[in-house]
Amino acid sequence: MDENILNPDDLLGNKLISEEDDDEFHHLNNPVLGLKPIVKKYLGTVTDVKEVGNKFFFTDSEARVEVTVVTDEIIRVRLAPHGVFLEEFSYAVPKQEQKVSVFSLHEDELEYRVSTSTVNCHIRKIDFFISFSDTQNHITNQDAVPMHWEENTQFGGYYVFGTKVCNTDEAFYGLGDKASDLNLRGRRFKNWNTDAYSFGWNQDPLYRSIPFYISLNEGIAHGIFFDNTFKATFDFGAEDRTKTSFWADGGELQYYYIHGPHMMDVVKSYHLLTGTHPMPPLWALGYHQCRWSYYPESKVMSVAKGFRKNQIPCDGIYLDIDYMDGYRCFTWNRKYFPDPKKMIKELAADGFKTVVIIDPGIRVDDNYSVFKEGKEKRYFCRRSDDYFMEGHVWPGRCQFPDFTNPEVRAWWGGLFDELVQLGVAGVWNDMNEPAVFGAGTFPDDVRHQYDGFRGSHRKAHNVYGMQMVRATYEGLRKLMKNKRPFTITRAGYSGLQRYASVWTGDNVASWEHLRLGNIQCQRLSMSGVPFCGTDIGGFSGEPDGELFTRWIQFGAFSPFMRAHSAGDTKEREPWSFGEPYTTINRKFIELRYRLLPYLYSTFWEHHRYGFPILRPVVLQEQDILANQARQDEFTYGDKILVCPVMEPGQTSRPVYLPKGQWYNFWTNEIADGGVEVMVPTPLETIPVFIKAGAVLPEYPVMQYVGEKEIDEVKLNVYYSNHEVNSFLFEDYGETFAYEQDIYLEKKFIVSGKDTLLTIEQTMEGLYTPRYENYHFKIIGLPFKPSKIIIDGKTVGDFVLTEEKCYEFKFSKNFKHIEILK
Ligand code: MIG
Numbered sequence: 001m002d003e004n005i006l007n008p009d010d011l012l013g014n015k016l017i018s019e020e021d022d023d024e025f026h027h028l029n030n031p032v033l034g035l036k037p038i039v040k041k042y043l044g045t046v047t048d049v050k051e052v053g054n055k056f057f058f059t060d061s062e063a064r065v066e067v068t069v070v071t072d073e074i075i076r077v078r079l080a081p082h083g084v085f086l087e088e089f090s091y092a093v094p095k096q097e098q099k100v101s102v103f104s105l106h107e108d109e110l111e112y113r114v115s116t117s118t119v120n121c122h123i124r125k126i127d128f129f130i131s132f133s134d135t136q137n138h139i140t141n142q143d144a145v146p147m148h149w150e151e152n153t154q155f156g157g158y159y160v161f162g163t164k165v166c167n168t169d170e171a172f173y174g175l176g177d178k179a180s181d182l183n184l185r186g187r188r189f190k191n192w193n194t195d196a197y198s199f200g201w202n203q204d205p206l207y208r209s210i211p212f213y214i215s216l217n218e219g220i221a222h223g224i225f226f227d228n229t230f231k232a233t234f235d236f237g238a239e240d241r242t243k244t245s246f247w248a249d250g251g252e253l254q255y256y257y258i259h260g261p262h263m264m265d266v267v268k269s270y271h272l273l274t275g276t277h278p279m280p281p282l283w284a285l286g287y288h289q290c291r292w293s294y295y296p297e298s299k300v301m302s303v304a305k306g307f308r309k310n311q312i313p314c315d316g317i318y319l320d321i322d323y324m325d326g327y328r329c330f331t332w333n334r335k336y337f338p339d340p341k342k343m344i345k346e347l348a349a350d351g352f353k354t355v356v357i358i359d360p361g362i363r364v365d366d367n368y369s370v371f372k373e374g375k376e377k378r379y380f381c382r383r384s385d386d387y388f389m390e391g392h393v394w395p396g397r398c399q400f401p402d403f404t405n406p407e408v409r410a411w412w413g414g415l416f417d418e419l420v421q422l423g424v425a426g427v428w429n430d431m432n433e434p435a436v437f438g439a440g441t442f443p444d445d446v447r448h449q450y451d452g453f454r455g456s457h458r459k460a461h462n463v464y465g466m467q468m469v470r471a472t473y474e475g476l477r478k479l480m481k482n483k484r485p486f487t488i489t490r491a492g493y494s495g496l497q498r499y500a501s502v503w504t505g506d507n508v509a510s511w512e513h514l515r516l517g518n519i520q521c522q523r524l525s526m527s528g529v530p531f532c533g534t535d536i537g538g539f540s541g542e543p544d545g546e547l548f549t550r551w552i553q554f555g556a557f558s559p560f561m562r563a564h565s566a567g568d569t570k571e572r573e574p575w576s577f578g579e580p581y582t583t584i585n586r587k588f589i590e591l592r593y594r595l596l597p598y599l600y601s602t603f604w605e606h607h608r609y610g611f612p613i614l615r616p617v618v619l620q621e622q623d624i625l626a627n628q629a630r631q632d633e634f635t636y637g638d639k640i641l642v643c644p645v646m647e648p649g650q651t652s653r654p655v656y657l658p659k660g661q662w663y664n665f666w667t668n669e670i671a672d673g674g675v676e677v678m679v680p681t682p683l684e685t686i687p688v689f690i691k692a693g694a695v696l697p698e699y700p701v702m703q704y705v706g707e708k709e710i711d712e713v714k715l716n717v718y719y720s721n722h723e724v725n726s727f728l729f730e731d732y733g734e735t736f737a738y739e740q741d742i743y744l745e746k747k748f749i750v751s752g753k754d755t756l757l758t759i760e761q762t763m764e765g766l767y768t769p770r771y772e773n774y775h776f777k778i779i780g781l782p783f784k785p786s787k788i789i790i791d792g793k794t795v796g797d798f799v800l801t802e803e804k805c806y807e808f809k810f811s812k813n814f815k816h817i818e819i820l821k
Helices: 023-028 263-274 297-310 340-349 369-376 406-414 417-422 457-479 511-526 545-555 581-594 596-609 625-629
Strands: 040-042 048-052 055-059 064-069 074-080 104-107 111-115 119-124 130-134 139-151 158-165 171-174 188-191 212-217 220-226 232-236 243-248 253-259 287-289 316-319 353-358 391-393 396-399 426-429 486-489 501-503 561-563 614-616 634-636 640-642 652-657 661-664 670-672 675-680 688-691 695-698 712-718 724-730 744-752 756-764 773-779 787-790 793-795 799-802 805-810 816-820
Touching (some): 074 263, 139 212, 139 220, 139 253, 158 253, 212 263, 220 263, 287 581, 406 457, 426 457, 511 545, 511 614, 545 581, 596 695
Parallel strands (some): 287 316, 287 561, 712 773
Antiparallel strands (some): 040 139, 074 253, 130 139, 158 243, 171 212, 212 220, 220 253, 232 243, 391 396, 634 640, 640 688, 652 675, 661 688, 695 712, 744 756, 756 816, 773 805, 787 793, 799 805
């Protein structure tokens, strides 16, 4: 461990700084500095405990440990080496409310025990070991070494360490966008937001820092959220097979223990702390086309026309950095785009939303209003010696707004006024790790306001991008009145999901990257980042038609679906590869649009209840050991199982079907789960299975969201002899009215017997949908129906359209359907 901590690079640039002024070090009381030897210190014997509300303070006479009961399942632990805690502040956890009132403290000879109705936190008296157990006295998590720290004589403050027992068969998941196998066991990772162009398998760190992991041991899960923004390291039994450690180069040792026992419980509780993604505008769930860069205007227009001409649906078109004047944010290159308002209007008339890129670097140029104003108001980041932080990025010499200052965020948010007036519907934040040419990022000594909790770049680095996109989102939300903005960010920290979607950064046009992207999206989903996707086709390099099509097929089931490519590559639109690719790409993008109401409903389940959109198989069947290693397949929502094809020339592949019954989406054949099956994978399809009992809502194919007024919804009902619930969420699709309960949550309950299938519908919410027409397709019905009764009325016309599939229509909202043999 040690050589890792004392990397001298981490300490560069700290000599002049006066960080004893920083809030992060106030508790030190340590008139810096001199060169003291670095010593690791450990908690000693517990000598006292105090109870204050839902907090318990334990001490060894010098250090103090705070144990907070947050909910029945969440307990937070904090360490203050010299007994003084930092003031509560977290960008990840907006407000920490106590959500439980029944808890207790017990003491016996050996330990103290803080208990809720589901979890116990044990503090062993003799050595301050902390462990957690469930109500069956099963230990789920325990210290291998007591919490410890090292005073850092270079800058004041501590390196803080937590070290837990790593069990023989324990598996680990989470941590955001890491480019490694889904199970993180046996690896070490660093959290330090990094522009990682063309990153490779196992390369680390990457663009985002999500210090949250889920452990799965003997079928029982718990989570650890180490809410510390400094450069942090996680070691999952890499250095020592018996230890899981996490540590940071500053700040507090503060972690949340999140109890399972199911992984899904852990994910949901994590969302309770850090929030969920707001409902996106419906169009943002459609297909997006991006490129570095489409310019001039004629090129943008011809790409847009290409979609309509080829009848390939598309909602979003992107302007990368070349739309700006000398890469100055909030300006236009008038040679390429003489009349942006007219262009955006024309695009909108044809159903396209325009999304523009905005980077954090502001060109040093006194004739440029954004720079002038930022300079006058001292909004740009400064070094410890009070000079402005400067670095080179696309515009040349740049300064950078301090997005951790609320006043700067408000100013930045307001700068979007003109873009919004021009009709821009979404904003793409790039380079916000922050990335700087040459240097990589800012020097450590750069000062940040940090919402009043001042600190250096060491503390602010990992949240810089998140605060930038927060400023963007909050600004757009104000400017767009009641419309939902669409935002996408490259960098971020836990909680970023409250402000933006993400893409996985500069990937490569290779089969390996398709595999990696699949894992990364699943992992992001489990890590609280639901709205994620990859650059379809690969950012750098050239995919052939087959790779591109396989990527589109995967992308059709990614929460965020966008093709993007670097400027030095060949054309990369869905029709660029000729036949048979164009036809297959169209079919899958159309499928994306047909399933939009399903995806939108799944998004609601995320927003409202904290479920992820993509769900790795292990998240659903954690008790099956073999699932720990399954990382190819996932469900999209909880009803559609998808297994992308990630190898060239593959004609069939094994797919594991979780327990229960599944319908092959392409053939409607039913199969029993709990086993692996071989599935043909001709270029035209990838394995897609639908859970028996599901009701999949379907819209007609549209070239863009809103092209057609929806006057009928198709309900694909998959017969099951168990009772299964499905949801359909509907609302205006673009306003925040849902926050006032203006939405409709329809619930379908399907239940079948040998001679009868019933479908019940209940509704909740205040929204009145525009249609009352339903087109039913009953799939897999094991008998020939004699009669269909809807709310007491007999439906005459039903037809057998495929083997075991019957279709009929009904033009009124219904409550109860009976299909009788
Ligand atoms: O230094 O804006 O990841 O998506 O096209 C490269 C140009 C800057 C990196 C982003 C990529 C984007 C590109 N950007």
